[in-house]
Amino acid sequence: MIQKKIKDMDLAQIADSGQCFRMERLGAGYYSLVAFGKYLEIHQEGEEFLFSCTEEEFGEVWAEYFDLETDYGKIKDSVDEEDSYLKAAVAYGHGIRILRQDLWEMIISFLISQNNNISRIRNSVALLCKRVGEEKKGINGVVYYTFPQADAIVQAGMEILGTLGLGYRDKYIFKIAQAAEEGSLDLESLGHRDYETAHRELMSQYGIGRKVADCICLFGLYHTEAFPLDTHVKKIVEAHYPQGFPAGRYQGYAGILQQYMFYYDLQKISVSSKRGE
DNA sequence: TAACAGGAAGTAC
DNA sequence: GTACTTCCTGTT
Numbered sequence: 001m002i003q004k005k006i007k008d009m010d011l012a013q014i015a016d017s018g019q020c021f022r023m024e025r026l027g028a029g030y031y032s033l034v035a036f037g038k039y040l041e042i043h044q045e046g047e048e049f050l051f052s053c054t055e056e057e058f059g060e061v062w063a064e065y066f067d068l069e070t071d072y073g074k075i076k077d078s079v080d081e082e083d084s085y086l087k088a089a090v091a092y093g094h095g096i097r098i099l100r101q102d103l104w105e106m107i108i109s110f111l112i113s114q115n116n117n118i119s120r121i122r123n124s125v126a127l128l129c130k131r132v133g134e135e136k137k138g139i140n141g142v143v144y145y146t147f148p149q150a151d152a153i154v155q156a157g158m159e160i161l162g163t164l165g166l167g168y169r170d171k172y173i174f175k176i177a178q179a180a181e182e183g184s185l186d187l188e189s190l191g192h193r194d195y196e197t198a199h200r201e202l203m204s205q206y207g208i209g210r211k212v213a214d215c216i217c218l219f220g221l222y223h224t225e226a227f228p229l230d231t232h233v234k235k236i237v238e239a240h241y242p243q244g245f246p247a248g249r250y251q252g253y254a255g256i257l258q259q260y261m262f263y264y265d266l267q268k269i270s271v272s273s274k275r276g277e
Numbered sequence: 278t279a280a281c282a283g284g285a286a287g288t289a290c
Numbered sequence: 291g292t293a294c295t296t297c298c299t300g301t302t
Contacts, residue, residue, distance in 0.1 A: 018286060110286075113285095113286050113287085114288065115284095115286085115287045115295090116285055116297085117284075117286085118286080119297090119299085120296080120297055120298060121286080123297080123298090124297090165297065166296075168294050169296090207287095207288070207289085209287060210287090215286065230287080231285085266286095
């Protein structure tokens with residue numbers, strides 16, 4: 001158990017921001033997550049955080065995972081003063097960060113995400129891990145499941161994948177796991193490519209289109225210039241940026257701002273539907 | 278309580 | 291431009 005003070009980070013906001021699907025709320029200010037085969041529990045109170053790991057593990061895994069090297073305050077301050085929409089989005093989701101997640105997990109998770117909703121994506125990912133991943137025990141004997149590697153998915157086969165309620169996406173997952181196994185999808189080299197190249201290579205895979213490729217680039221490869229255009233962001237751009245989002249003004253990190261906009265839009269929807277609008 | 282309709286971080290064809 | 295799988299959510 002270690003303690004850290006971290007600015008510009010809100011676990012509740014990150015958990016609900018649709019970029020990760022394995023972060024769970026345990027109680028007020030308490031969250032758990034599984035990533036890179038490890039289980040972590042976190043408690044947040046303002047800028048004070050307790051992590052259920054050693055200082056060593058924090059330095060090796062989690063500091064990078066939570067993107068602590070990046071100054072999100074600076075990013076938020078860089079927003080155009082006259083862009084009232086973006087100012088509001090950034091103020092609302094002030095604790096959003098882009099997590100640096102595992103590439104393979106992002107490929108499969110965002111394949112599942114297409115034409116789907118977040119609560120179902122979470123359930124699908126959880127079930128995939130439980131049925132195909134590896135069972136492990138974390139702190140206090142908590143049982144958790146690692147995200148299945150490509151070989152395990154290939155071994156499980158369509159027979160198992162077909163029982164997970166993934167819909168038509170099951171075949172995408174199976175085929176891409178096969179591609180990773182036989183080498184026509186090379187994760188290692190993908191990690192060394194620039195954004196354009198990585199995006200093109202990802203899109204050549206069955207089941208990965210432009211939007212999913214952008215999500216994988218942003219969340220799995222940390223190409224922060226990637227700007228996934230999903231239904232929400234499309235709607236936002238149409239309403240607030242008729243000339244297109246000014247990505248040029250935010251060279252190299254438009255994707256981070258996209259995440260604030262996405263979260264802002266998503267929360268507004270859930271709040272308004274709760275009010276019966 | 279249970280059935281029902283609408284819709285969901287898109288892609289392949 | 292349209293079909294696609296299944297499930298989640300809100301409504302009746």
